[in-house]
Structure formats: structure tokens, C-alpha cells
Amino acid sequence: MSNNKPNAMSDLNTWLCYLEQLHPTTIDLGLERVKTVAKRLDVLQPAPYVFTVAGTNGKGTTCRTLEMILLAANYRVGVYSSPHLLRFTERVRINNQESNELETVKAFVEIERLRGDISLTYFEYATLAALYQFKQAKLDVIVLEVGLGGRLDATNIVDADIAIITTIGIDHVEYLGNTRESIGREKAGIFKAKSVAIIGEPEIPTTILEVAKTISCPFYAVNHDWFYRKTDKMQWQFQSATQLYQSLPIPNVPLPNAATAIAALSYSSINVNQDAIKKGLEQTSLTGRFQKIHTSPLVIIDVAHNPHAANYLFKQLEEVKAEQPSIGKIRFVIGMLKDKDIKTTLSKLKGDVWYCASLYGARGCSAQVLKQYLIDNGMTDITTFDKVSDAYQKAMQEANEDDIIVVCGSFHTVSDVLAKSKD
Numbered sequence: 001m002s003n004n005k006p007n008a009m010s011d012l013n014t015w016l017c018y019l020e021q022l023h024p025t026t027i028d029l030g031l032e033r034v035k036t037v038a039k040r041l042d043v044l045q046p047a048p049y050v051f052t053v054a055g056t057n058g059k060g061t062t063c064r065t066l067e068m069i070l071l072a073a074n075y076r077v078g079v080y081s082s083p084h085l086l087r088f089t090e091r092v093r094i095n096n097q098e099s100n101e102l103e104t105v106k107a108f109v110e111i112e113r114l115r116g117d118i119s120l121t122y123f124e125y126a127t128l129a130a131l132y133q134f135k136q137a138k139l140d141v142i143v144l145e146v147g148l149g150g151r152l153d154a155t156n157i158v159d160a161d162i163a164i165i166t167t168i169g170i171d172h173v174e175y176l177g178n179t180r181e182s183i184g185r186e187k188a189g190i191f192k193a194k195s196v197a198i199i200g201e202p203e204i205p206t207t208i209l210e211v212a213k214t215i216s217c218p219f220y221a222v223n224h225d226w227f228y229r230k231t232d233k234m235q236w237q238f239q240s241a242t243q244l245y246q247s248l249p250i251p252n253v254p255l256p257n258a259a260t261a262i263a264a265l266s267y268s269s270i271n272v273n274q275d276a277i278k279k280g281l282e283q284t285s286l287t288g289r290f291q292k293i294h295t296s297p298l299v300i301i302d303v304a305h306n307p308h309a310a311n312y313l314f315k316q317l318e319e320v321k322a323e324q325p326s327i328g329k330i331r332f333v334i335g336m337l338k339d340k341d342i343k344t345t346l347s348k349l350k351g352d353v354w355y356c357a358s359l360y361g362a363r364g365c366s367a368q369v370l371k372q373y374l375i376d377n378g379m380t381d382i383t384t385f386d387k388v389s390d391a392y393q394k395a396m397q398e399a400n401e402d403d404i405i406v407v408c409g410s411f412h413t414v415s416d417v418l419a420k421s422k423d
Helices: 012-022 032-041 059-072 101-115 122-137 180-190 206-214 255-266 274-282 307-323 342-347 367-376 388-398 411-422
Strands: 049-054 077-080 092-094 141-145 162-165 196-199 219-221 226-230 235-240 244-249 291-294 298-301 330-334 353-357 382-385 404-408
Touching: 012 101, 012 122, 032 101, 032 122, 049 059, 049 180, 059 077, 059 141, 059 255, 059 274, 077 122, 092 122, 101 122, 162 180, 162 255, 180 206, 196 255, 206 219, 226 255, 235 255, 244 274, 255 274, 291 411, 298 307, 298 411, 307 342, 307 404, 330 388, 330 411, 342 367, 353 367, 353 388, 367 382, 382 388, 388 404, 388 411, 404 411
Parallel strands: 049 141, 049 162, 077 141, 162 196, 196 219, 298 404, 330 353, 330 404, 353 382
Antiparallel strands: 077 092, 226 235, 235 244, 291 298
16 A cells, blocks of 8 residues: 555545545544544644534534624634535635645645554545644634534544534434434534533433533523524524524525524624624525526435435425425435435435435445335335436436426435536
8 A cells, every 4th residue: 555655746536545445444433543643733723713513414504504604704714514525625615615636635645744654534534634724724713514423523633612413313323323312422422511512403312411511511402592483484583592683584504503503603702793694694505405406397406315304305395385386296316325214214205206226335225225115105106227317317308397306315316416417
């Protein structure tokens, strides 16, 4: 391997291929290795103020809402999120600009120089590269999206000022446990004695509260300490003990996540006024989250890949149908990973026509498996495909102008369609 090490002149793809072979396992939870390298890089305090966001669903849109409001308030902001859809450089945004290959490679070169014989996973390498770029950019605030769990995730080497938990659902059971209580404990691992915890999950597992109390971390929870509600179709309001924001615009992200972001800001020491909140909300949307990429037929892409997200997607579709009574058929293009709760996820979705696609790689689920689950749910019009692009092409060929095509089930599924639509 050492003979094939990339260098400062190597391109990003060469580096990424190298990283994929560097560590024996894709996921290796634990902070000791990555923290040692982070100390050498001097990135354990990459910015003066840090928000860390954990949760089963809603992390990406909560991060995006925070980002847009902070930018509207004239702060210099960095965001780290994963996975990416089309380009690795999407994982790092600095002042709403995607990182570039040159800056990413610079970070990789520095990590490689300092890690010595310490082995790092792909995600750990990516996280360190993000922190390095943030430190170089001299930012005011950074927002870190937890990759998996919280307690042992690489992002947790940085102590958060505000630690956020969005939702708790059953996912990644092989690493986090198979109950909401065990998963809640892992997510709450991002709480620190000197941080403030914000909880956007309405049905809070007791383990989250236990962790907060054990380390004396103050916490503020939805429906207990802060509240939000729609006031009409176009507006909503947020209220906490110290803040009341009225006549807020409805953003293009789930309202619970936008509210959680505003709660985090309202309990932080960062000064943000209502004008910045309104402006930020108006500009908040995120690729791959109920995103409309085509009209006639309407094509919606959504990375929903677990029961909670699928249920939200279904509700969103119901709202679209209620506003447009003349809708034809709902056509689903779906591909999933086999380590997800496929049975429950598919049971939350209701469609007329299904185009099931196999996903590649060790974690990919075959189209035939998806088809069988759909048959068990009483669905009948189902076709299988070897590739997502073929499934999508067929759906577009068969759809009438008043139909809706929904592409969902995985980041991989959505990224394949996004790539095809940009060709």
C-alpha cells in the first residue's frame, strides 16, 4: 500500500480510492485513533462556537436551517454533513460554498503527513479533513452533522456548545442497539457538561434525560421548554421562555427540524434577530429532501430510507394530492440498502405503480426482495430493474403528465437519478 500512496499532486479520486482501502472496516466506532490525529492537526477547536446535530432523521435539514439563519445574521459559517449525493466535496460547505477538490486534497495531505501508523476509516478521514478546512477558514461558527449514533462518532471529538438531537427511531441496530432507549443513549453521547442540549424528539427516551442529568448538562425539549405551531398555511410561530417569533415563513424543509434549529439558536449565546431568522428560513432548502426536479410529470426525489422518514414522505405526498385533486397515478422508483428496516419502510408508502431497482455493493438490496415485500403489502403493479437509472427511465416513459413520480429509498437511489437528470 505504501508504494501507492497519493501525494499533493494526486487528484481527489485517487485519494478517495486510497482511503477506501486504508482501514479494514468501513465503520469502526471509537474516538481514540481519530482524536490522536486531530490533536496533531490541532483541530479539536476548529471554531469559536460549535453546534453538533445527532438524530435518526432530520439532521441534514436542521443543519441547513442553522446554516442559512446564521449566514443571514452575517456570521462566517462552516457545515459538515454526510453522505454526499454527487460529489465528495459536498460534505463541506464554507459560507454556503461547497468545498473544492484542491482544498480537500490539501487537507488529506496534511492528515496523511501527521497520522503516522494510525489507521483511519474513510469517515474519520473525511471528518478530519472538514475540521482542518474549517480551522484554515477562520470561521465564527461550525455545524457538525453526526454520521452514526453520537457517542462514538468521529464528529464527537469536538466538544459542542449546543448539542442537538432531532428524532429517535430504530436504525443502525447492529451498532446502536435495537431499542429507542439504547439508541437514545448513543445519540446523547454528544452532550457535554459545558454544552446545552436541545431535544426535538417529542417522545423522549428516558436514557437521553439520564445522560443529561448524570453529566449536569442543561436540556431544553420540544413541547416542554419550547413550542411551535402553524398559524396558517403560509406562517408559523416559535415560542420559548425567552423568545417569541411570530409570522415566520414556512421553509422548504420539515417544520419540526426548522423549529429545532431555531430552538438551538434561542438557547445559544449567539445573537440572531427575527429578521435573520425570517430571511434564513426563506432561503432554506436541501437537495434530496422532497425536492421537485421535473414537472409534467411531477418528479419528487427524497432520501427517505427508514420508517419515520417514509411516513413523513407519505404525509407530504398527501398534502400535494390535496392541493391538486386532478392527480393521476403515484409511481415509485425505489432502491434500498438491505440493512434498513425495508418491510416497515415500504408499509408506510402507498403507490399505484412500483419500479424496484437493485442497489450495487455489499449493502445493496436486490429488486426482487423489494418486490416481495410490496406483494406482501398488497401491491400488484411492480417491475424490477438491475439499475436505478433504468427504473427511472421506464417510469418517465410510462408516466402521464398528471402523474407523480417519487424517487426514494436511499441516498444511492436519489444520487443516481440526480446524476441522470443533470446529464
